[in-house]
Amino acid sequence: MKKFSLFLLAIIAAILLAACGNEKSGDSNTKEKVKVKIGVNGSDGVQWPILKEKAAKEGIEIELVEFADYTLPNNALANGDIDLNAFQHMAFLAQYVNESGNDIVPIGSTMFAPLGVYSEKIKDISDIKKGDKIAIPDDPSNQARALRLLEAAKLITLTDDFGLFGDPSKIAENPLNLDIIPMVAQQTPRVLPDVTAAIINNGVAGQAGFSPGEDPIFKESGDNESTYPYVNIIAARAKDKDNKAFKRILELYQEDDIKNAVTEDTKGGSLLVVLSQEELNKTFEKLLK
CATH class of the missing domain: 3.40.190.10 (Periplasmic binding protein-like II)
Structure with a gap:
């Protein structure tokens, strides 16, 4: 009888140990934070x-x-x-x-x-005229992206070797002689009273109170590689x-x-x-x- 009791206790101990092992391995609802x-x-x-x-x-x-x-x-x-x-x-x-x-x-x-073109002075990208001032972000990647957007709007033409980090020196044609002004991205909304248009990062535009889905007069298309x-x-x-x-x-x-x-x-x-x-x-x- 004593041997049987010891055997029974050993079985119970094994079951308890197995249960503890399952809990640590994630089988229970307890998760390590x-x-x-x-x-x-x-x-x-x-x-x-x-x-x-x-x-x-x-x-x-x-x-x-x-x-x-x-x-x-x-x-x-x-x-x-x-x-x-x-x-x-x-x-x-x-x-x-x-x-x-x-x-x-x-x-x-x-x-x-998407980057967008914003303006307090014009309602359509086609209203940009000769000599107008355009503010763009000055960090290398977004500056290049902004220039690509101006090219997509048919306002400028960029050189074939423009790449992903081109700057205004890579503008091949600027028929309207636009004054393109690079500046810190966070400043682009603040200069709107002083320029015809500004290209503003989506997040910066939102922080400045704009609706990036509705307010740009022109913006990037995000549907291709x-x-x-x-x-x-x-x-x-x-x-x-x-x-x-x-x-x-x-x-x-x-x-x-x-x-x-x-x-x-x-x-x-x-x-x-x-x-x-x-x-x-x-x-x-x-x-x-």
């Missing part, structure tokens, strides 16, 4: 509360770290002060990597935010590109609830774009030196 710091340039987007709530249900606590300008979030990521950032398109990141040598990579696509370099991304240090929590955050970001919320909030000014990892890698590699 992970905190992820994401650097952003403006944390008031409708996607963030939705994303934070969904991630929290899966044990991922998202902390948004807001930066005042575009020059800081990549340095913070490279230095390990944050885990991810979500504020830039691929062309901007490639320029940073080319100049700094820091190994930061896109792990997924988020939004395409040529716009991939300007698709916004979530970026990570290269060593963390396969981190499971980071990948899960990306998947949650790309779901329909966020897509619909952003489209409605921006009145179509921003569009969720989901690129495959192959498309992402191919585009980014072309942008690197």
Whole structure:
């Protein structure tokens, strides 16, 4: 009888140990919590509360770290002060990597935010006349993008070797002799009283009180491969590109609830774009030196 009792106790102990083992391996509802710091340039987007709530249900606590300008979030990521950032398109990141040598990579696509031409003086792009002043962003990737937009509007012609980071010196033809004025992106809305038109980043326009889906008199089209370099991304240090929590955050970001919320909030000014990892890698590699 004593031997039987000991045998029974051994069985019970084994069952309890197995149950504990299953709980640690994730078979129970208990999940190990992970905190992820994401650097952003403006944390008031409708996607963030939705994303934070969904991630929290899966044990991922998202902390948004807001930066005042575009020059800081990549340095913070490279230095390990944050885990991810979500504020830039691929062309901007490639320029940073080319100049700094820091190994930061896109792990997924988020939004395409078209550049727009805004004006307080004219209602149509065709109303631009000889000698008019046009303000554009001066950071290399967006400056080139703005000049491409002026070319799409048939106001200027660019040289064949313009590339992704061309500047006003690469203007081949300027029949209206437009005065094109590069400046810090955040200043472009503020100079509208002093220029005929300004090309304004989508996010900057929103912060200035414009509706990027309705207010531009001309804007980019986001429906072809040529716009991939300007698709916004979530970026990570290269060593963390396969981190499971980071990948899960990306998947949650790309779901329909966020897509619909952003489209409605921006009145179509921003569009969720989901690129495959192959498309992402191919585009980014072309942008690197």
